[in-house]
Amino acid sequence: MKKELLKFLLFAVLVLAAPYALSGGYIMNVLVFVGINTMLAVALNLLLGYAGQISLGHAGFFGLGAYLSGILTTTAGWNPWLVMPLAAALVGIMAFMIGFPILKLKGHYLAMATLGLGIIIYIVFNETIDYTGGPSGLSGIPSLSAGSITFDSDVKNYYLIWSFTLVVCLLAINLANSRIGRALRAIHDSEVAARVLGVNARLLKVQIFALSAMISALAGSLYAHTMTFISPASFGFNFSVELLTMVVIGGLGSIYGSFLGAALLTLLPEFLRSAQDYDIIIYGGLLMVMVMFMPGGLARGVPDLVRKLVKAMGGNRHA
């Protein structure tokens, strides 16, 4: 318990201190994306890593949050802080209702159903041009402001996004270490045994699906306000796969793993700029290598690797 809290505090201090160590608007901007992607990866990890239920449609929930915030704060002129929880709640309710029929499916069938859901949402963004602006996107979304501070610079956005991300991480860690987290992992390992012990697997899966969608929608709202411009391309199938990659590479069932996965896959393209469209091939290759050699993801693989290296170096010194 204490150890868990200490780990989190260390993480929070590192995150909050990062802007002092790093400088330049460009890197801050990239780290804002790391924050948003961490939030999304944590959301998907609760569903996939803990409850063992796949979703290939999470980019859709992310997009719904972004578009609801975008449209309601521009066209309708509502207060962004008010729209944010409203959007999350609406997406949560939607996911809850869709979750009941589709979470009855397992494995590949669930993957197909969520894939379909993501694609439908993507098509809606593209086709409802009157509201979303269609493929050319929606611009002029206001930045968030609190009192006299307007979140319009990279450093301010960094702190804005990461405050939310840290809170999401902390709540997710708490949840994972509770009776609910155990029940989710139990469903993952043996659904029938979990049910025999009185875990209402069906309801719990739907609840966690809705919670995961809500966090994704929140990330979407924050994304819309920090970017001030959104277009459907950011919320397509590719991004759903990218999120899945972050979770698997980071480590299923590890919240910090989700951060590592999100950080790696957000920073990597910056280094792979020269590879252009081939970056998707590198993602795929990376995923395969990781699954083969680090099945526990970075969260377990890296400490193991360090331990092995230390051991090997220690051995050499003696030799």
Added chain:
Amino acid sequence: MLEVSGITQIFGGVTALENVSFSVVKGDITGVIGPNGAGKTTLFNIITGIYTQTEGKVTLEGRDVSGLPPEKLAPLGMVRTFQNIELFGGMTVLENVMVGMHTKSSSGLLSCSLKMPWAMKEESRIREGALRWLEFTGITDLVDVVAGNLPFGKGRLLEIARAMAVEPRIILMDEPAAGLNSQETLVLARLIRSIRDLGITVVLVEHDMELVMDICDRIVVLNLGRKLAEGTPREIQDNHEVIAAYLGDE
């Protein structure tokens, strides 16, 4: 305690069970035996809500529970174990048993993620309760072991500890002695008796005749989907039809 009446189960065109009826007396250890393919596991799956029977009724303490899913039966005091132990392999022994306390706790998504004081209090109650059941089954030394790494015999004990954490009034065990050596079977027999001594009704499907004859108060014999006989171990041992079903007719 448990009343099974007129259970018929048809899979496709195959009749797995035909009009099976029997009742389990509160506080007894009841054994269900029969040659392979007699329909014992199917019967268990129906009683515990994993299958829904084609016909017939299951009554638990006077209440019709036919067709109720397993997660609704646990709060009513019925729990089971599986022939090929179904552990939560990625979780520790302690965590496995803690899941057993699920129906005895109620903190939801929100109070768990916010670590509300009552949720924390409940959490320590869950931990204490789980430790108590580990002690009861004699595997306290394994608390932090990941369940997937347990030897089979210990896994069996863990599954029973986890089921006991539900604080059931009736526990159904599907072949608890399968895969155990003779030493482990002795430990199991002692454990089943101490469960009965807590006032909990036990029903078991078992192939180990020595164990069944030793610990059961009553025995139900199934053969080819029908009830062949019912009685005390002594009566069953002397029943010619039962002997014929097991050894073949002369």
